[in-house]
Amino acid sequence: MDKSLTGKTAFVSGSGQNIGRSIAVHLAELGANVVVNGSRNEAACAETAALVEAAGAKSLVVMGDMGKAGDVTRVTDSALAEFGGVDILVNNAARRPYKPFLEMTDEDWDAVVDLALTGAFRTTRAFLPGMVDRGWGRVINLTGMKAIRGYFEGAPISAAKHGVWGLTKALSMEFSSRGITANAVSPGQIRKDDATRDDPARAAAIPAGFMGTSYDVASVVAFLATPEARFVTGQMIAVNGGETT
Numbered sequence: 001m002d003k004s005l006t007g008k009t010a011f012v013s014g015s016g017q018n019i020g021r022s023i024a025v026h027l028a029e030l031g032a033n034v035v036v037n038g039s040r041n042e043a044a045c046a047e048t049a050a051l052v053e054a055a056g057a058k059s060l061v062v063m064g065d066m067g068k069a070g071d072v073t074r075v076t077d078s079a080l081a082e083f084g085g086v087d088i089l090v091n092n093a094a095r096r097p098y099k100p101f102l103e104m105t106d107e108d109w110d111a112v113v114d115l116a117l118t119g120a121f122r123t124t125r126a127f128l129p130g131m132v133d134r135g136w137g138r139v140i141n142l143t144g145m146k147a148i149r150g151y152f153e154g155a156p157i158s159a160a161k162h163g164v165w166g167l168t169k170a171l172s173m174e175f176s177s178r179g180i181t182a183n184a185v186s187p188g189q190i191r192k193d194d195a196t197r198d199d200p201a202r203a204a205a206i207p208a209g210f211m212g213t214s215y216d217v218a219s220v221v222a223f224l225a226t227p228e229a230r231f232v233t234g235q236m237i238a239v240n241g242g243e244t245t
Contacts, residue, residue, distance in 0.1 A: 004226045006031030009083040011076075013037045013066050013123065014093030016044035018193050019142070022214035023090055024048050026222040028057035032088060035079040039065040039093070058083075066093045066123060067115030076126035085130040088138045088225045091120040091164070098153045112156035117163040124171065128180070137180035138225045141168050142217075145188045145240050165236055172234030181233035183224050187217045188240025207242030 010027045014020040016038035024034045025048070034052045038045040042063050049059035062078045064071035079086055094116040099108060124139055131137025147154070147161035164184065171182035189202050190212045198211040217239050223229055224237075 003031035004228065005088070008032045008087040008225075009035065009079075009085060010088035010090065010225065011035040011037065011079055011086045011123070011127065012090040012092060013119070014039075015048050015090075016041050017048070019187065019190065019214040019217050020090075020092045021048045021051070021193070022218035023092065023221045025051045025055060026215070026218040027088065027090075027225060028052040028055035028059075030222055030226065031057065032225070033058040033060075033083060035059075035083070035086065036061045037066065037075060037093070038063060039071075065115070066119035067095075067111065069122060072119060072122040072126065076123060080126075080130070085134065086127040087131065087134070087136060088140070089124060089127050090140045090142070090221060090225075091123060092142045093119060094142070094144075094157065094160070096151075096154060096157050098151070100153050101155050104155065109156045113160045113163075116157060116160035117167070120164055120167060124167075128175070131180050132175070132178055135179040137175075138229075139168070139171055139175075139180065139182040140221050140224050141165075141182075141184045143168075143184045143186045143236060145186045145238060145243065148186060148236075168236070169234050176233045179230075181224070181229065183229075183233060184236040185217060185220050185224070186236050186238045186240070188212060188238065188243050190214060190217060205243070206240070210241065212239060212241055 010032045012024045015024040015036045045061045052059040062075045064075040143161045168184045
């Protein structure tokens with residue numbers, strides 16, 4: 001097995017289940033130690049950490065809401081104290097509530113944008129200095145095809161994920177010359193981890209003829225994290241079975 005990430009440490013927000021969990025485990029399989037993060041389900045995060053360790057890597061579970069400034073500081077400080085630095089940052093945490101735009105409150109908007117966009121900014125700001133010092137790093141942001149296309153009754157997540165894409169491009173322009181790449185991965189229609197089969201109606205709308213799995217997304221994220229992806233930066237890679245973005 002390729003262990004090209006041996007000696008590296010990854011931080012994956014929202015990694016208690018589904019796509020985040022698959023990313024954490026895949027990075028561990030490549031040799032990276034992984035900081036597992038979630039905001040509510042500590043048992044699920046512990047399960048992810050156990051899978052990371054079963055892959056032969058070290059893990060650390062740090063619970064916290066990455067949409068809250070105080071939690072971000074505590075979580076990132078804990079990660080740095082344990083591993084000394086984070087080399088691979090995967091900003092995956094997000095909320096996707098749906099509500100008609102004219103019924104939306106400031107609180108509805110802030111809850112989504114603070115996590116998906118401002119949280120990504122704060123977390124990246126915390127870990128980037130170490131990447132700069134070491135001359136190597138990976139920032140990988142999860143966007144989402146539907147978010148970029150525009151969610152029906154989902155204005156906050158669409159706006160936040162467009163912002164994350166803009167953040168990705170800006171980071172690439174500023175830090176690629178320092179050995180740090182910044183990319184986005186945009187999942188299409190992905191089955192939940194506990195789904196044993198595709199939704200037929202959704203699968204029929206995908207050119208590939210089937211829904212993706214969290215492993216499909218994690219495989220792309222893992223590649224972007226490796227040294228082999230050094231010339232890939234400032235990109236948004238769609239993992240969507242051929243659906244147009």
